[in-house]
Amino acid sequence: MTSLTQLEYVIAVDQHRHFGKAAKAVHISQPTLSQQIQKLEDELGLIIFDRLQKPIIPTEEGQRFITQARNVIKEHQKLLHIAAKKPTGVSGKFRLGIIPTVASHLLPLFIGNFSKKYPNVDLYIEEMKTDTIIQDLKNDRIDGAILATPLEEPSLKEHPLYYEPFYLYLSENHPLLSKPTLTSQDLDENEMWLLQDGHCFKSQMAHFCSLNVEHDTVFKNIHFQSGSLDALRALVKNNRGYTMIPELMVESLSDAEIRKQVRAFKSPIPTREISFVYRRDHWKLDIIRALEDCVSESLPEAISRKREKSGRVLAPE
Numbered sequence: 001m002t003s004l005t006q007l008e009y010v011i012a013v014d015q016h017r018h019f020g021k022a023a024k025a026v027h028i029s030q031p032t033l034s035q036q037i038q039k040l041e042d043e044l045g046l047i048i049f050d051r052l053q054k055p056i057i058p059t060e061e062g063q064r065f066i067t068q069a070r071n072v073i074k075e076h077q078k079l080l081h082i083a084a085k086k087p088t089g090v091s092g093k094f095r096l097g098i099i100p101t102v103a104s105h106l107l108p109l110f111i112g113n114f115s116k117k118y119p120n121v122d123l124y125i126e127e128m129k130t131d132t133i134i135q136d137l138k139n140d141r142i143d144g145a146i147l148a149t150p151l152e153e154p155s156l157k158e159h160p161l162y163y164e165p166f167y168l169y170l171s172e173n174h175p176l177l178s179k180p181t182l183t184s185q186d187l188d189e190n191e192m193w194l195l196q197d198g199h200c201f202k203s204q205m206a207h208f209c210s211l212n213v214e215h216d217t218v219f220k221n222i223h224f225q226s227g228s229l230d231a232l233r234a235l236v237k238n239n240r241g242y243t244m245i246p247e248l249m250v251e252s253l254s255d256a257e258i259r260k261q262v263r264a265f266k267s268p269i270p271t272r273e274i275s276f277v278y279r280r281d282h283w284k285l286d287i288i289r290a291l292e293d294c295v296s297e298s299l300p301e302a303i304s305r306k307r308e309k310s311g312r313v314l315a316p317e
Helices: 004-016 019-025 030-044 060-084 100-117 130-138 200-209 229-238 247-251 255-261 285-298
Strands: 092-098 121-127 144-149 156-170 242-246 262-265 269-279 311-313
Touching: 004 019, 004 030, 004 060, 019 030, 092 100, 092 130, 092 285, 100 121, 100 144, 100 229, 100 242, 100 247, 100 285, 121 285, 130 144, 130 156, 130 269, 144 156, 144 285, 156 229, 156 247, 156 285, 200 269, 229 242, 242 247, 255 262, 262 269, 269 285
Parallel strands: 092 121, 092 144, 269 311
Antiparallel strands: 144 269, 156 242, 156 262, 156 269
16 A cells, blocks of 8 residues: 655655655665655556656656645645644744845844744745745745745735835945936946846846846956845945845945935836745645734835835846
């Protein structure tokens, strides 16, 4: 009879497309993993994986089996979650993905409060790029995520948390600082510092400013790939040029630094929508609601919970 453990092994191989990596992920030896999957295939009378392919891929029948196996494991986890619920309130394990350009300034605002209010929730947080988050949500590797939306993914549900305008952070004494507000026409790609490829923030910046996404840095002979807005800010502050930063980052700056190096955009203001995203069939809704409430409670008053008419929401391409 097929066991839940065997199904978990099959899902691990499908995720990693490699028997050795899958065995490591489920904490058993590779020979044991291979034997268990071979035993399962013999019992079912079908080949789940084409072992001749590199990386290993499921057969057509195997893919149908894996899809159903994920559903079985999901329902089993749901039962365990219901059984483990404590009378004291929200509890359980939750895996949260978050994009780096949100994590550094949002997490410090609500993590302490969440830990205090929900001590029975084990929250595992990982910074990820948008593409990875979407795939991990679909494959149940994570339970929910905080990222820029809309995603236009039918299998995922989006709850907007807040709307965050972009500002321009400029090097000291930059000519554009003489202007009280700016437009995209004021910007020059040769002076813009960008994040590395794969970050939705980069595509949003490039789209708003009509920039060449292959553009690297302000210095022609320097090729810098960063996933950190804080690193870009430091480069601008100590060199030349400018970069775009979100409002939560502006909130963390001193009044003096804002006056000297930050300028707002004219309407329509470039804005990103930040949402809590999860699978439509996900069941840990109590933890999701708790996270959403803690984020909302922690936001500065200047951050809008509603979409402003003056804002131009940029999609995370």
